[in-house]
Amino acid sequence: MKNKNLYNYILGIADNSLILGQRLGSLTGHGPSLETDIACTNMSLDLFGQVRSYYQYAAKIAGDNRTEDDIAMLRKEREYVNVLLVEQPNTDFAYTMARQFLFDVYHLSFLQELQKSKDLTLSAIANKSIKEVSYHLRFSSDWIKRLGDGTAVSHQKMQDAIDGLWTYTDELFHQTEADKAMVAEGIGVDVTLLKEAYYEKVKAILDESTLQTPESKWFQKGGKEGVHTEHLGYLLAELQYMQRAYPNMEW
Amino acid sequence: MSEEQIKNLETQFEARIARDEKIEPKDWMPEKYRKTHIRQMSQHAHSEIVGMLPEGNWITRAPSLRRKVALLAKVQDEAGHGLYLYSACETLGVSREELYEQLHSGKAKYSSIFNYPTVTWADMGAVGWLVDGAAIINQVPLCNTSYGPYARAMVRVCKEESFHQRQGYEIMIKLANGTPEQKELAQDALNRWWWPSLMMLGPTDAESIHTEQSMKWKLKRKSNDDLRQQFIDQTVPQAELIGLTIPDPDLKWNEERQSYDFGEINWDEFWQVVKGHGPCNKERMKARVGAWEEGEWVRDAAMAYAEKKRNRKEKLAI
Numbered sequence: 001m002k003n004k005n006l007y008n009y010i011l012g013i014a015d016n017s018l019i020l021g022q023r024l025g026s027l028t029g030h031g032p033s034l035e036t037d038i039a040c041t042n043m044s045l046d047l048f049g050q051v052r053s054y055y056q057y058a059a060k061i062a063g064d065n066r067t068e069d070d071i072a073m074l075r076k077e078r079e080y081v082n083v084l085l086v087e088q089p090n091t092d093f094a095y096t097m098a099r100q101f102l103f104d105v106y107h108l109s110f111l112q113e114l115q116k117s118k119d120l121t122l123s124a125i126a127n128k129s130i131k132e133v134s135y136h137l138r139f140s141s142d143w144i145k146r147l148g149d150g151t152a153v154s155h156q157k158m159q160d161a162i163d164g165l166w167t168y169t170d171e172l173f174h175q176t177e178a179d180k181a182m183v184a185e186g187i188g189v190d191v192t193l194l195k196e197a198y199y200e201k202v203k204a205i206l207d208e209s210t211l212q213t214p215e216s217k218w219f220q221k222g223g224k225e226g227v228h229t230e231h232l233g234y235l236l237a238e239l240q241y242m243q244r245a246y247p248n249m250e251w
Numbered sequence: 252m253s254e255e256q257i258k259n260l261e262t263q264f265e266a267r268i269a270r271d272e273k274i275e276p277k278d279w280m281p282e283k284y285r286k287t288h289i290r291q292m293s294q295h296a297h298s299e300i301v302g303m304l305p306e307g308n309w310i311t312r313a314p315s316l317r318r319k320v321a322l323l324a325k326v327q328d329e330a331g332h333g334l335y336l337y338s339a340c341e342t343l344g345v346s347r348e349e350l351y352e353q354l355h356s357g358k359a360k361y362s363s364i365f366n367y368p369t370v371t372w373a374d375m376g377a378v379g380w381l382v383d384g385a386a387i388i389n390q391v392p393l394c395n396t397s398y399g400p401y402a403r404a405m406v407r408v409c410k411e412e413s414f415h416q417r418q419g420y421e422i423m424i425k426l427a428n429g430t431p432e433q434k435e436l437a438q439d440a441l442n443r444w445w446w447p448s449l450m451m452l453g454p455t456d457a458e459s460i461h462t463e464q465s466m467k468w469k470l471k472r473k474s475n476d477d478l479r480q481q482f483i484d485q486t487v488p489q490a491e492l493i494g495l496t497i498p499d500p501d502l503k504w505n506e507e508r509q510s511y512d513f514g515e516i517n518w519d520e521f522w523q524v525v526k527g528h529g530p531c532n533k534e535r536m537k538a539r540v541g542a543w544e545e546g547e548w549v550r551d552a553a554m555a556y557a558e559k560k561r562n563r564k565e566k567l568a569i
Contacts, residue, residue, distance in 0.1 A: 022311060025310045025311055025319070025323055026310065026311045028303065028307040028310055028323065028326050028327070028330075029300070029303035029304050029307035029326065029330075029538070029542070030307075030538065030541070030542045031542060031546065032542065032545065032546025032547075032549035032550060033546060033549070033550060034300065034330055034333055034334050034337070035334075036546075036549070037303075037330050038327055038330045038331060038334070041323055041326060041327040041330065042327060044323055045320060045323045045324060045327065048316060048319055048320050048323065049320060051316065052316050052317070052320070055316070068316055069314075069315045069316055072316055073315075092545070093545075093546065093549045145556065146552055146553050146556040147549070147552050147556075149556055149559065150551070150552025150553065150555045150556045151548070151551050151552050151555045153548050153551070153552070154548055154549065154551070154552030154555075157548070235311075238311040238312050239311065239312070241312045242312055242313070242314035242372055243314060246314070246430075246432065246433070249314075249429055249430055249432075249433055250425065250429060251314040251315045251317075251318055251372075251422075251425060
């Protein structure tokens, strides 16, 4: 492949949306209210829409006959490069919203920078996605506040979720080789520069929600290098089921 | 109000309906009209949200990204239909919580079709094509029903359902024109969904208890048997077009009636499922009740937060 760094770079962005979209999609029909159900399905839809744009572009760059679905569904566990945060399970609504919020704050600031990319396709996808992700962030922030500053029970559950997921936040700001190469070409976003503002923004919302910002400095990483938590394999087994059971067919 | 006055109001009310005027939430209406509408509209709303489950079952396993996005959008539309229909019910003075309570306790019914399992991907095609197809036949006449909020909700619902039906048929076309294995999936799904879809149009006219009154109020404009015939006549050529066989050895074109004759429906199975003994009745209720109970702390938190916010605002105002 001629432009392997760009290809890998796109996967690094898109895999996050794929895995988070899949997590949200599995909640459809089981939400705590009809309104939240619709909203989570909608976010899942937005994310899969973004995924399709990214993978279609990646397939074009690969230049062989691979399709968006091959990229989405026919890689092995170690070839997915999403961050660990997005693959964490839907433990309860607090975890679902905390995962969403911790990702959305990053995602929005990332897209705002990606919009400035020299690569016009990536810039256009970022531009379109910003509107969607701004809504995701508003939705998840509102729920952090409602649950954090709601009842004693919800406060505890939300604090547990933030504490539980905190260990996966630092990885958002790690750079892969593809990242570095793309930053050097003016195509990629230097995520290390987003880190400080991220933690400030997160802390501001947590403060407003009467939640404690965790102080732990122990962080998990590996997703970006394809070393995942045990949760991912099961998610992939479902995601890939049809393509594996009925190979080389059109649907 | 005297009996005579009530009678007078009733006469005027029936005359308005006969003139095709819409009844609006604040208009006077007979108690039976209100109750019948709550029953039918809530049953419809419940069917939408229970109906999300068999299709939601395939979201994580959809075979392509395109199909996954379409399925998510479809299930989301169903949630949206549930939302309008519950809201339309609320205009008749019943709360969404009360309606959920009726669903969860088994007092209110939902369409029995959703008590069948979706076991393969082809079921997403068959459900869209047949189940939504039968639903449209039931629902299009309701766009002109007498109760305004219901009629208006149905206009939007029908537009979306018709899109879903085409989407389902398109899944079937793709399978039927695919590999032998895919064609087999499509035929198997048709075999399993055909008869339950016919049952969806309701018991035969002789057995249907609500028909006469509902006809008068335009809650129903054609009999169950007429609707079923319309569904069969419309669907058989669609199956033939893509080379699938309707699983009914008695099905044949009747030149004289210009309609299809069809075999005996197994009404024992229908009543068994209606009475709660279908393949998935228990799972569907468990999923709905589970979502509601597990969501209680979330809804409580939202209420508590809204209350706190209101108090803070009031304090600031002072």
